Every structure is written in structure tokens, then in C-alpha cells.
Amino acid sequence: xxxxxxxxxxxxxxxxxxxxxxxxxxxxxxxxxxxxxxxxxxxxxxxxxxxxxxxxxxxxxxxxxxxxxxxxxxxxxxxxxxxxxxxxxxxxxxxxxxxxxx
Numbered sequence: 469x470x471x472x473x474x475x476x477x478x479x480x481x482x483x484x485x486x487x488x489x490x491x492x493x494x495x496x497x498x499x500x501x502x503x504x505x506x507x508x509x510x511x512x513x514x515x516x517x518x519x520x521x522x523x524x525x526x527x528x529x530x531x532x533x534x535x536x537x538x539x540x541x542x543x544x545x546x547x548x549x550x551x552x553x554x555x556x557x558x559x560x561x562x563x564x565x566x567x568x569x570x
Contacts, residue, residue, distance in 0.1 A: 474511075474514055474515050474518045474529065474530075475511065475514075475529075475530045475533075476530055480534065481530050481533075481534070484530075484533060484534060484537075484538055484541060485507050485511070485541070487538030487541075488507055488538045488539075488541040488542040488545060489503040489504055489506075489507050489542070490503070490538070491538055491539050491541075491542035492506060492507075492542050492545075492546065495542075496546070506545050506546060506549050506550060507542075507545050509545075509549045510544070510545035510548055510549050513548055513549065514528055514529075517555075528544065540564075543560075543564055543567070544560060547560050547563055547564070548560070551563065
């Protein structure tokens with residue numbers, strides 16, 4: 469897999485990101501363009517982390533994301549792109565727990 473595109477180009481992965489975008493539209497009232505921007509920015513952050521560019525500390529591969537599913541992928545993208553929280557998964561889990569309470 470090239471470092472330019474760390475996610476396989478297949479229907480399963482494309483569908484995952486499409487559904488994550490729909491989750492942002494339905495639950496965050498994002499426009500389609502804004503939801504796509506968040507998801508695309510998250511994919512760029514993952515590529516940067518895989519390439520160890522810019523000190524970005526996150527990297528989630530397609531197996532991890534497929535396991536998590538679209539709603540969680542949407543929240544992960546939102547957290548790392550919009551909230552700009554710490555770059556570790558345990559910080560995301562703590563944020564998600566508080567976010568979902570509220």
C-alpha cells in the first residue's frame with residue numbers, strides 16, 4: 469500500500485467513510501461538504517502519522533476503523549480534526565465517554 473493512500477480502495481472502506489460522513493450530517497447537522505471535509509482531513513492526519521510527518525501521533529488503519537464502525541469513526545474524526553484533542557486513543561475514549569453523556 470502506498471504511503472499516499474494508506475486505506476485500501478475498496479467498497480467496504482469507502483462505505484465506512486461515507487457512513488461516517490452521514491453520521492456527522494445526521495447528528496452534528498453538518499452539510500455534506502463539511503462532513504466530507506472532516507472525514508478527508510482525518511484521513512490526511514492518518515497518512516501523516518503513518519509517514520511520521522509533522523509529529524502527528526495518531527494512526528488508525530482500515531482494520532481498526534472497520535472494527536469500530538461508522539458512528540465511532542465519525543466521532544474519532546470529529547475528535548482529532550475539530551476538537552484537536554491529544555493524539556492518543558485513551559484520551560479519545562475519555563472524551564467520547566464525556567461527550568456521549570452530555
